[in-house]
């Protein structure tokens with residue numbers, strides 16, 4: 042076999058939430074019997090208008106490579122020009138396009154952690170050197186403003202990855218600090234991942250003020266419930282968007298995804314209702330878990346952390362009861378689970394399973 046690029050061999054293992062069908066097959070568990078609290082997706086699913094748009098999609102032609110109508114719908118929704126937008130096959134694709142377009146071997150890259158592992162993986166794949174600036178559990182995982190500023194000054198990184206609100210901690214980013222640094226360090230690209238921003242009513246979006254060295258990533262898969270369809274977008278200046286478009290594989294966003302995206306944006310009433318129900322479910326679940334003695338951490342999103350003695354063992358125990366949670370060990374947090382509230386009956390099943398956990402989990 043040909044030897045691959047060394048960066049490929051050095052890549053860290055891919056660990057994410059959501060059902061791992063290979064794992065479940067090995068355990069003899071039917072995926073249909075598992076309730077997924079590990080993926081932070083709107084549990085009420087997409088708007089009925091999305092289902093209709095999918096059914097009416099023509100698939101014998103290639104999709105519009107530029108997703109023009111979807112971007113037009115987004116432009117009106119966000120109040121930004123269409124040239125400032127690019128669609129992707131999930132925001133994941135756009136992360137890799139940013140790597141391809143901007144990161145070079147030996148670049149310094151800063152990641153604000155603990156956070157989504159794909160930032161480091163993209164940077165490593167491009168041969169960059171990754172450093173992490175960590176939020177601490179002692180401060181409730183608040184954004185590490187001071188240490189990040191010190192790291193930016195010391196390293197002068199090519200890129201800084203920030204998740205806003207952060208996965209898995211649910212904490213927000215101070216927007217003013219990022220804008221100050223973006224002005225002071227024009228040679229640093231700030232990648233702000235807003236995949237979960239719809240779940241955080243108090244969050245200020247970075248799409249409101251766009252600069253050449255800020256790229257905002259958005260996902261349509263989470264709040265709009267389109268995880269299986271794959272749709273996301275990036276917001277930046279036309280010059281940056283043009284560079285991302287140059288490295289994107291053709292037709293990466295299907296006609297079905299584009300049509301679904303337009304329909305999802307049109308049904309804001311459905312989204313607002315779903316998000317309000319989910320917020321109420323989160324509060325209720327937190328209260329019920331607290332009453333059962335669980336140590337939950339406050340978050341600015343729908344998902345939240347629970348402190349446990351051993352996250353891997355507790356995840357396994359819950360999986361045996363048909364409940365999948367996110368073991369945060371791969372985030373460097375072996376004493377935490379991340380859970381995302383589901384529908385009311387499913388949350389009741391979660392609490393039942395929690396009660397059955399052996400002492401010490």
Ligand SMILES: Cc1ncc(COP(=O)(O)O)c(C=O)c1O
Nearest residue numbers: 131132133157208236260262273
């Ligand atoms: C913080 C964060 N960003 C991006 C993604 C990828 O989302 P998408 O489905 O849009 O590719 C995820 C998925 O879990 C995520 O947690």
